[in-house]
Amino acid sequence: MSISRYWLTRSGDESKNFEWHAVASWTWNAQDETCGICRMAFDGCCPDCKLPGDDCPLIWGACNHAFHLHCILKWVNAQTSQAHCPMCRREWQFKG
């Protein structure tokens, strides 16, 4: 017995005889589970968003703390003077 590849078909047509459809899940690979601001999962989305992933990205600060982009932007804009990281009170700077 052998498992044929599509170029092995006798009839010579191009129909694929072998297809592998795999399933994966994505993750932001943040160290923490949930956003420190909105307490929602990083792999979910912030309260203002409907769709996770590209539409609601994560952002890391220089202090290596991650937040939903929308959450931290809101926080930063709400601060009158220099914004600090909500987690470690260090000066907030976007990483890289």
Place this chain on the structure above:
Amino acid sequence: MEESGSILCDLGALDSLSDDEIQEILNIYAQFCAATEALLNDTGNLSLRSEFVAHVQSLCKHGLESLVLNHFLRALEENFETNGAMEFWGHFDAYQNIALLNTCNQPHSDEEVREVLCKALEEVSLKKKCQEEFLSILVHVLQSYKYDVMEKGRQYDAETEVVRVFAKYQLLVSSVLMATLPRHFPDLLHWYFKGKLEELSVVMAGELNGDYESQCKDDMDLDGKGRISSKSGQRDFHESYQLEKFSNIHQLVKNIGKVVLDLRSLGFTSMAEDAYASAIFSLLKAKVDYLAGDDYRSSVLEPIKEWIRAVPLHFLHSLLAYLGNSADNSSPLLSLKSSLAPHASSFNSGVDTPEGLIRWQSRLEYFAYETLQDLRIAKLFEIIVDYPDSSPAIEDLKQCLEYTGQHSKLVESFISALRYRLLTAGASTNDILHQYVSTIKALRTIDSAGVFLEAVGEPIREYLRGRKDTIKCIVTMLTDGTGGNSNVSGNTGASLLEELNRDEDGQENVGLDDDFHTDDKQAWMNASRWEPDPVEADPLKGGRTRRKVDILGMLVSIIGSKDQLVNEYRVMLAEKLLNKSDYDIDSEIRTLELLKIHFGESSMQKCEIMLNDLIDSKRTNSNIKATIKVPSQTVDLKESTISMNDFDATILSSNFWPPIQDENLNLPASVDHLLTDYAQRFHEIKTPRKLQWKRNLGTVKLELQFEDREVQFTVAPVHAVIIMQFQHQKSWSAKSLAAAIGLPVDVLSRRINFWVNKGILTESRAADSTDHVYVLIENMIDTSKNVSNNGNNEDLMVGEDEGEGSVASVEDQIRKEMTIYEKFILGMLTNFGSMALDRIHNTLKMFCVADPSYDKSIQQLQSFLSGLVSEEKLELRDGMYLLKK
């Protein structure tokens, strides 16, 4: 009694009579008696009459009028009894079992019986007429004598006297006939009228085809005279054969009318009426039965009404007209002869005013409504089974019920039909649900207020709540138009989803209609159809959307809450999406959009994200495959390698998917390599996101090439991995194979059954009795059992024969969520000893408010507790839960 009165008066005179006079009177009386006898027995001899008259006159002179009259009447009675009645009934002796003749084929021909009846009636009428004549002679003589006597005195009311005498005679005749009435005579009459009416309806049915039909309808609104004139007008422009038909009808009606008239004159008014009324009703019933039949696809009410108007009413009209005319023509006494029939007079007067006819019409129509209603109610279950097709029948039933108001009959009969035929263990949940939906739709037509629907629906809902697969079936109905379940019977075509779509379409149409159709009639109809919205109605939604929310709402009310339904849908959707080998989700998107309308956007949020994942995956997938670096292909070009071209991936936002069963699996190196490359590329494109493979999920399409055949399969990765191991080694022991794949042995043996069942592998016991050996069957001829499987395996889906999906079922989820509370419950029971179900439920609700708050239903708690009981952690005694010691 009158006799004694007159004798009392004459008592004084009696004394003054001489013997001679007495002798003379006796002589004359004897002669009178003889004359009477002779007169009655021998007709036509005029000399007898004059003799008779002379005797009467002489008796009158002696003041014996009443005696004369009484004797004569008695003589008439005796004579009629011996001659008339006996003869009359003698005609019918041959038809004693006429009632039986109705059913079986009659030994006597219809015509014969009819002729006998007509002849007998004619004879007896003749006899009666003859006697009446004699009576009138007598009365005349008496009158003239009295007139002479009274002339000098007060006014004498001759007219009433005559009427009284004739009424007495009439009564006499009737009572003689009634007293000797054979039991079968009413049946005979009924049968006669029925036969005649059938004949008539056949003739008239032919006529119905012409334009006469419409004319006939119009005629009914006019009064009798107008009708007759229009009939005669019609005669002009109808062809000769129509004319013939018309005269046929006329002749028939005349015949019947004559019989009725004869019967009436004999005092059988009410019997005759009963007979033709019952004949008409039985004919009508037969007609309704015939028209209604078992076909529910067409409305029968209108044809029935038409028929009523065309045949029985036409007949009655003609009959009443005929009777009325002849009544006018004959004696004015007729109206008095109807003393046995209290409402006969209304028929006589009904000739000119159609009042009697109208009464007949409403009587007939009510009977038709009731008959049809009973028929339809008895068959309501079947009608509802093929509901959309049978809507004309439902419409009929609605009209009937409006007329008769016997809704409760419907409810009772339908509920018992449901109990007997639907709510049984043998009926599949799907069928019950379909019937429920059809019932809702059908009964909504009949009763828009939903009162009876509520009563009828309750047993179904109650029953469905007791079934475990109800939610699943509802969701399937909602999502799957074609009925993916093979065990669903054929009528899934009318799935709920289609129903939703149709509602949607219908709505749009209605909306358009409203915009364009602004004529007053339409507006008025709309206005008259208006109904107040239910109290709990959301004013933000248009009144019209509620129509379809109704059905869904009623289905949701079976389940209990919308969330449960949505959750079940999500699990099913996940299952479906994970098993897709392409990214084609058009139908799912459509379904979701519809569900969003019904359940609100927020509750369908997660499902939307799931679909969105599929769309994103498609884009990402092509992006990755287009940009991936080639080296992976150059690594090894062995035959069994697969390239990136053969590979696709679905990427999930796992937070929004139902919990996914994770199973470790060692993939073949070539595949594993691909996965790594793919994940690497993904990470490059979507930094800092990473992929985590669910190795056990997905689908693999492969073709197995044997020496003598090729078989295609679409399988789960596990199955693919297993079979790929057999590519280079034909035989594996279970233990070594499990180790190679990375599965526990028991899981492997379960999974490998797939291939064993397909006849690709065989299982045999190894020398080491704890192990099994699987061997690849290279040659088909070796095994004959799998012939039927050959070739058509393409449609076999993943995990089908194992009954376990890649997604945890709702029950599993709940069980998992409940385990959090296990500690609480155990603690509670340690403190309190034993607790009842609802107390545990309430306590949990009170104390478990924080993260995660207790939001389970009491049923869910109960099933969890019974799980704990079966695990022997708890004990259930008299409805109380306690810790197992």
